[in-house]
Amino acid sequence: MKLIKLATVAAVAGVCATTGVQAQTLAQTKEAGHLKCGINTGLVGFAFTDDQGNWQGFDVALCKAVAAAIFGDPGAVEYTSLTGKTRFTALASGEVDLLSRNTTWTLTRDVDLKLTFVGVNYYDGQGFMVPKALGVTSALELDGATVCIQTGTTTELNLADYFRANNMSYEPVPIETNAEAQQKYLADACDVYTTDASGLAATRASFEDPSAHMILPEIISKEPLGPVVRQGDDEWADINRWVLNALLIAEEKGVTKANVKDMASSSDLDPEVARLLGVEGDYGSMLGLPKDWAANVIAAVGNYGEVFDEYLGPDTPIGLERGLNALYTDGGIQYAPPFR
Amino acid sequence: MSVATGAPPPTFRIDMLWRDERYRSGFIQAIAMIILMLGVAWLVNNTIENLSALGKDFDFGFLWQSAQYDINQRLIEYNNQDTNARAALVGILNTLLIAVMGCVSATFLGVVAGVLRLSKNWLIARLMTVYVETFRNVPVLIWILLVAAVVNESLPSPRAFRGVDTGAFVATNRGFYIPAPILDAGGGIVVGIFLASIVALIIVRRWARKRQDATGEQLPLFWIGLGILLVPAVLAYFVLGMPIRLEYPELKGFNFGGGIYMRDSLVALWLALSLYTGAFISEIVRAGILSVSHGQTEAAAALGLRPNRAMRLIILPQALRVIVPPLISQYLNLTKNSSLAIAVGYMDATGTLGGITLNQTGREMECILLLMGFYLIVSLFISTVMNIYNSRVKLVER
Numbered sequence: 219m220k221l222i223k224l225a226t227v228a229a230v231a232g233v234c235a236t237t238g239v240q241a242q243t244l245a246q247t248k249e250a251g252h253l254k255c256g257i258n259t260g261l262v263g264f265a266f267t268d269d270q271g272n273w274q275g276f277d278v279a280l281c282k283a284v285a286a287a288i289f290g291d292p293g294a295v296e297y298t299s300l301t302g303k304t305r306f307t308a309l310a311s312g313e314v315d316l317l318s319r320n321t322t323w324t325l326t327r328d329v330d331l332k333l334t335f336v337g338v339n340y341y342d343g344q345g346f347m348v349p350k351a352l353g354v355t356s357a358l359e360l361d362g363a364t365v366c367i368q369t370g371t372t373t374e375l376n377l378a379d380y381f382r383a384n385n386m387s388y389e390p391v392p393i394e395t396n397a398e399a400q401q402k403y404l405a406d407a408c409d410v411y412t413t414d415a416s417g418l419a420a421t422r423a424s425f426e427d428p429s430a431h432m433i434l435p436e437i438i439s440k441e442p443l444g445p446v447v448r449q450g451d452d453e454w455a456d457i458n459r460w461v462l463n464a465l466l467i468a469e470e471k472g473v474t475k476a477n478v479k480d481m482a483s484s485s486d487l488d489p490e491v492a493r494l495l496g497v498e499g500d501y502g503s504m505l506g507l508p509k510d511w512a513a514n515v516i517a518a519v520g521n522y523g524e525v526f527d528e529y530l531g532p533d534t535p536i537g538l539e540r541g542l543n544a545l546y547t548d549g550g551i552q553y554a555p556p557f558r
Numbered sequence: 559m560s561v562a563t564g565a566p567p568p569t570f571r572i573d574m575l576w577r578d579e580r581y582r583s584g585f586i587q588a589i590a591m592i593i594l595m596l597g598v599a600w601l602v603n604n605t606i607e608n609l610s611a612l613g614k615d616f617d618f619g620f621l622w623q624s625a626q627y628d629i630n631q632r633l634i635e636y637n638n639q640d641t642n643a644r645a646a647l648v649g650i651l652n653t654l655l656i657a658v659m660g661c662v663s664a665t666f667l668g669v670v671a672g673v674l675r676l677s678k679n680w681l682i683a684r685l686m687t688v689y690v691e692t693f694r695n696v697p698v699l700i701w702i703l704l705v706a707a708v709v710n711e712s713l714p715s716p717r718a719f720r721g722v723d724t725g726a727f728v729a730t731n732r733g734f735y736i737p738a739p740i741l742d743a744g745g746g747i748v749v750g751i752f753l754a755s756i757v758a759l760i761i762v763r764r765w766a767r768k769r770q771d772a773t774g775e776q777l778p779l780f781w782i783g784l785g786i787l788l789v790p791a792v793l794a795y796f797v798l799g800m801p802i803r804l805e806y807p808e809l810k811g812f813n814f815g816g817g818i819y820m821r822d823s824l825v826a827l828w829l830a831l832s833l834y835t836g837a838f839i840s841e842i843v844r845a846g847i848l849s850v851s852h853g854q855t856e857a858a859a860a861l862g863l864r865p866n867r868a869m870r871l872i873i874l875p876q877a878l879r880v881i882v883p884p885l886i887s888q889y890l891n892l893t894k895n896s897s898l899a900i901a902v903g904y905m906d907a908t909g910t911l912g913g914i915t916l917n918q919t920g921r922e923m924e925c926i927l928l929l930m931g932f933y934l935i936v937s938l939f940i941s942t943v944m945n946i947y948n949s950r951v952k953l954v955e956r
């Protein structure tokens with residue numbers, strides 16, 4: 219008898235354990251009371267801890283924005299630091315529900331790894347950083363160099379392509395995190411550090427003497443970096459996509475962290491702003507979110523331009539120009555579909 | 559107990575399965591087996607269903623697609639256009655290399671430290687105790703990282719050698735360079751003669767032993783052996799016009815070229831694994847020697863054997879019976895610990911198949927299964943070989 223019971227328990231447990239993880243991410247997130255967000259292990263500007271030990275940064279802001287959209291509270295996030303190698307497994311297994319970690323949109327990741335990229339929050343490309351003392355001014359002079367790369371990234375594939383195409387050889391030094399790479403590079407255990415140009419700028423900004431290092435002019439790849447979710451839960455993808463779009467539309471329409479409250483109560487509003495802030499229509503409920511979700515997002519983190527300026531812009535030690543990441547109205551390619 | 563019962567066995571009833579001693583143990587084993595199978599079936603089923611819930615299938619096709627990444631340490635020809643399977647093979651060879659290097663040097667270290675720890679010299683014995691206790695009691699990962707950090711941070715970078723005459727050995731923060739032997743025409747003959755000498759040496763030793771058994775006379779085997787080993791090869795070397803030379807490392811561009819390059823990752827892993835496992839082996843060796851009763855040493859002395867002969871002929875053969883079985887598990891540990899290579903970027907099987915390939919293709923399940931299979935096969939192979947050796951050294955009971 220006992221045995222039969224045991225077998226039944228095992229069988230039931232088997233059935234229960236296999237119930238799908240798809241299509242209910244929003245419900246599960248609401249139930250948990252916080253968003254599970256995957257970020258960097260640490261990269262100045264993109265994801266770093268401030269004096270109080272709280273996560274801050276360009277990529278972290280997106281986690282906060284999504285939390286603000288769902289809960290009205292940008293603090294309702296549980297962060298998980300992920301390396302280039304662990305990030306996709308963490309996302310696929312449900313350890314995180316949103317991955318906001320300098321992740322390049324590629325066909326393999328989109329299709330074969332069963333991920334969904336909800337947009338591009340930073341258009342980037344891969345570059346090289348060298349100590350000025352090396353006396354190198356172009357990537358084409360790097361034949362035979364020792365190169366530090368983060369494993370599990372597009373970086374190592376681009377690097378292999380670039381050196382092969384230019385008939386050069388190199389010695390790859392595979393590394394897990396940006397911090398390790400930085401340490402090896404500064405100890406001269408590699409001649410060159412290569413990763414996304416934004417990451418290079420951020421890494422260089424954290425050096426004791428940034429002026430002793432230069433970023434070579436060659437950009438060898440396209441790296442559209444964006445937030446990622448699991449494939450298969452379209453409602454969840456939509457929410458994340460439109461949080462990013464809302465940030466861009468807010469910048470386009472001049473809605474800022476400072477004026478969003480006043481705007482929402484002002485009488486003569488631009489019609490798109492009225493829809494965005496939930497004054498008109500019921501776009502929130504289409505997404506399964508509160509009416510004023512976008513207003514909450516902007517009140518919490520600001521619009522796209524504000525986020526960029528706060529963490530990466532010319533006034534920060536990283537000092538990145540908007541470049542491709544300017545709005546299409548300012549000569550860039552950041553362009554959100556209409557909010558209607 | 560062996561009295562045969564005359565009565566015919568009673569007819570079988572179902573409750574005899576658990577009441578009757580004759581059937582009970584078989585019955586329990588059968589039940590346990592069924593439960594185990596059910597458990598396994600459940601796990602497998604659960605995995606398959608979860609994979610399909612994620613929209614993933616189970617397919618090893620990726621192994622034959624191009625890997626697209628480069629590997630620094632390659633024992634066989636490989637470039638980024640080769641397949642993932644070949645990349646895995648490069649990693650597997652790197653694992654085997656570190657395992658063999660590690661086992662050899664750990665054994666050497668362990669035997670030396672184990673014998674010295676029993677030394678009558680107080681200082682030496684204490685020093686060995688310190689070595690054993692520090693290495694045994696700190697996780698091996700820490701040692702690996704420590705060695706790597708020391709190499710990276712304290713040695714000069716190749717650039718510091720610009721304009722410096724470096725000579726045969728170079729130590730940089732990217733690893734060590736040693737001279738590489740280069741065989742010119744005829745070099746192969748010298749190597750061949752040397753190998754033949756080794757075979758000859760083995761034959762001569764056998765013959766000398768037989769002779770000793772028959773006549774009781776001993777030959778000065780050490781000098782004869784040295785002669786057999788070296789004289790023909792050295793003669794051939796000079797007769798053929800010195801066809802083997804050493805290639806020294808030389809600074810070329812960003813790095814040294816020529817010579818043999820032992821990367822910082824290899825050195826860190828090798829040193830740390832050898833020192834760590836060596837500490838365990840030394841304890842095994844010490845215990846083995848202590849397990850041979852002191853009476854044996856005294857008896858050997860009474861027969862007129864000098865101490866080192868007594869050690870070689872009386873003590874060690876008996877100690878080996880105690881040493882070999884735990885030694886097997888140390889070799890297995892070292893091989894499995896070598897997968898910590900990932901911490902210093904040594905591209906072993908875990909770094910290629912279980913690292914970059916897994917990551918770039920997203921085939922977690924397939925890669926991890928293959929990796930487990932690989933470590934299992936290597937471990938079983940080591941066990942088998944060592945067990946054969948063990949059965950040869952163990953006490954033959956009559």
Ligand SMILES: N[C@@H](CCC(=O)N[C@@H](CS)C(=O)NCC(=O)O)C(=O)O
Nearest residue numbers: 258259260321322371372395396417
């Ligand atoms: N965009 C590339 C590379 C991403 C990447 O790993 N970037 C580095 C430097 S920009 C990083 O974020 N490192 C931080 C960390 O180690 O956690 C990819 O998606 O594969």
